[in-house]
Amino acid sequence: QxxxxxxxxxxxxxxxxxxxxxxxxxxxxxxxxxxxxxxxAINTIRTGIQHLLDKHSREYKIMKNGWRLFLKKYSNLETTHRKYMRGLNEYITEEEALTLVFKSFPVLEAAYLV
Incomplete structure (x- = not known):
């Protein structure tokens, strides 16, 4: 009691x-x-989308090599300093990388922002 x-x-x-x-x-x-x-939950959604994509697409490469970005708090993402992203072979900010993926997959964006 x-x-x-x-x-x-x-x-x-x-x-x-x-x-x-x-x-x-x-x-x-x-x-x-x-x-x-x-x-x-976020990893299940991300990997489910990855299986549908061409392995050479930019979105796939961001999701594959930048998987940690999807676990980062949005306010902690790098928005100004561009870093070299392996797989993409280009310099891009963390925010730009996620935005690129979210444009194609709003379901992933909704899950991320919850």
Missing amino acids: AVTHVVMDMNASYATLVPELFPNAQIVIDRFHIVQLMTR
């Missing part, structure tokens, strides 16, 4: 068991598992 909070992952079986054992407890999902779920 004295337990007020239970921190857990997103396992459904735990969610049904906790109210029975701790009727006054509030379930809290830890940050690690929320971040893990979001990372898996």
